[in-house]
Amino acid sequence: MRLPLYxxxxxxxxxxxxxxxxxVPLESWLPDAQLQAIAAENNLSETAYLVRSGEGYELRWFTPAVEVDLCGHATLASAFVISTILEPGRAHIEFATRQAGxxxxxxDGDRYTLDFPSRPAAPAGSPDPALVPALGGPAPAAVLRGRDYLVVYDSADAVRALTPDMAAVAKLDLFAVCVTAPGEGGVDFVSRFFTPAKGIPEDPVTxxxxxxxxxxxxxxxxxTVLTARQVSARGGDLLCELAGDRVRIGGQAVLYLEGSILV
Known part of the structure; x- marks a missing residue:
């Protein structure tokens, strides 16, 4: 079987x-084990799978290790593939997902805007005591928690300088760790994102x-409208807007590779 890959x-x-x-656009869903095996072989932070459903698409995301409940960059990548290759010029796409609705x-031109659920974090209370030592930096200004830890520092330089112990981060009690600080040079805030337990030591842009x-x-x-930069080695820029219980996340995308998977 030959599957398209972008x-x-x-x-x-x-x-x-x-x-x-x-x-990876599909005619119909493959077994979950095969979807996971392809994602592991791709060895990217996410592989997105699409199946046409009416006027929209069903969408699932897999890291090299697990299926995830929500992924922004692979949703953007999927929309890019649809609007530039599968249905050139399409300007509005709906994705049905299994856990995120x-x-x-x-x-709009070269910019894509994702409409996602808002997921506010709350003060962590008693975070995992291994959290701060695992991040390899100074004591943070605050720690919050939702699905992930949100660890707040005072400066962008402090976020850039962190040297996490990935083995220790992988043992923490939440899905992932997001670190953040006020931005600089016209950027409202910066961040980094670590999730080694799910097969992604540091996600480039999350x-x-x-x-x-x-x-x-x-x-x-x-x-309510903010500019953001993820200060990983590859780096990325996002335009974010809080709209009630939704978050709009804007960015661009470019095609690097087009090929086939043989399974």
């Missing part, structure tokens, strides 16, 4: 930056994390 760099306007995602993506970051920084800065 690799897209998301949240960037150039190749070799942003977050690479594989996008219906997600929509709109295209759209889903901004479902938690956006409500935090919107309240703290007193504004």
């Amino acid at each position: 690799q897209v760099d998301a949240f960037t306007d150039r190749v070799f930056a942003g977050n690479p995602a594989a996008v 219906v997600l929509t993506v709109t295209r 759209g889903s994390a901004h479902c938690m970051l956006t409500p935090y920084w919107a309240e703290r800065l007193g504004k």
